[in-house]
Amino acid sequence: MKTPRESALKVLLSPKLEPIVDMVLFSPAADIYEARAVDGFVCFHRRSLAKGWTFEIESVEGRNPLGDQDPSRFASLAAETRTPHPDRTVNSYPFAFEHVGRCSITPVHRTS
Numbered sequence: 001m002k003t004p005r006e007s008a009l010k011v012l013l014s015p016k017l018e019p020i021v022d023m024v025l026f027s028p029a030a031d032i033y034e035a036r037a038v039d040g041f042v043c044f045h046r047r048s049l050a051k052g053w054t055f056e057i058e059s060v061e062g063r064n065p066l067g068d069q070d071p072s073r074f075a076s077l078a079a080e081t082r083t084p085h086p087d088r089t090v091n092s093y094p095f096a097f098e099h100v101g102r103c104s105i106t107p108v109h110r111t112s
Helices: 002-014 077-082 097-101
Strands: 024-029 033-039 041-049 053-062
Touching: 002 024, 002 053, 041 097, 053 097
Parallel strands: none
Antiparallel strands: 024 033, 033 041, 041 053
16 A cells, blocks of 8 residues: 555656656655655755764665756856756756755654
8 A cells, every 4th residue: 555655756756747847855754855756866864963964865766856966057147047947857956955954854754
């Protein structure tokens, strides 16, 4: 039997929604995060340091949806207006791990 998360992922990451869903982010446990796309996923965790956090990739399957974090990809207004809706495979997600980690995604633990 599928969990509600598995059912939601199946719908959101279906080829039919691929043109409008870049990725789905969630936290299966404290300080563990996943980014899933129709063509791959990355699982990473956050670890506390004396000052701040560090992020380490645990696993990747297929294309890493957060793999390109180049902050200069669409740095100028001209570059951004030339590509108003970039495909997820050419888009960049600067500081993605930090942004996801700051969202305080709370894992849902169900007993049923």
